[in-house]
Amino acid sequence: MTDSIRTGQILLGGFLALVIVLLSYKAKFLNRSGAFATFILAVLIFGFGGWKWSVPILVFFILSSLLSKTGKKRKEQFKNTFEKSGVRDYAQVIANGGLAGLFIFLYIFKPLPMYYHLYLVSLAAANADTWATEIGVLFKKTPRMITTFKKVEPGISGAVSIFGTGASLLGSFAIAFSGYLFSLSFKNLVLITLTGFFGSIIDSYFGASIQGQYQCTICNSYTEKHIHCKSATKHIKGFNWLNNDLVNILSAVFSILIFLLFS
Ligand SMILES: [Zn+2]
DSSP states (O other), X not given: OOHHHHHHHHHHHHHHHHHHHHHHHHTTSBOHHHHHHHHHHHHHHHHHHHHHHHHHHHHHHHHHHHHHHTTHHHHHTTTTTSSSOSSBXXXXXXXXXXXXXXXXXXXXXXXXXXXXXXXXXXXXXXHHHHHHHHHHTTSOSOOEETTTOOBOOTTSTTEEOHHHHHHHHHHHHHHXXXXXXXXXXXXXXXXXXXXXXXXXXXXXXXXXXXXXXXXXXXXXXXXXXXEXXXXXXXXXXXXXXXXXXXXXXXXXXXXXXXXXXXX
């Protein structure tokens, strides 16, 4: 690529990033810190990666944002269970897009195809996890805890259902397929779909076992939050410092390791 074409692409990427971030901020998909983190990520990806890198992250960002707004009424019920609401802050953007950012960064310095594959795996895992939650809670079927298979309230970390698991596989496939449209091999399409899906299973498992969980001292419900019913919750299990964002990063790292093992 000549320098002037590259400069043009970076300027256009910056402009597109600004438009998307402003629209998302207005639609309340992102708060101010989330908008800033997304802008940096989008400039790197749109500016240096072109369509091949941009389409998969747009699929993740646009479809997941729209999904988080569907079934609003039903999701209202769970807003006291989840640590965070549908508005993403910088920590969520880093948890879901930080690894993607790392791989475009490495690719800018050394354009190895492997970085693109790992970029897709990290996005596939993030998308699988998001779709599992956003679609899973829409169905009335009672989920079960991944570790014990006992019936639990929907929305609790580690709760899995047939619909959520199906949505997770579909979410992983959507990212892998968007890469397949741009030169990915069929073998990698399958491998990325499976490792991304596996990442969301690990995510649920970590959510049920090592993620910090709390109980409200007023209403007794289980939650990821430190404050519930306006009072401090009691830490009941898992590591106190291990929140959902860190669990997301950890499970994406596992997906990447598995992909490396099989590729
Ligand atoms: Zn409470």
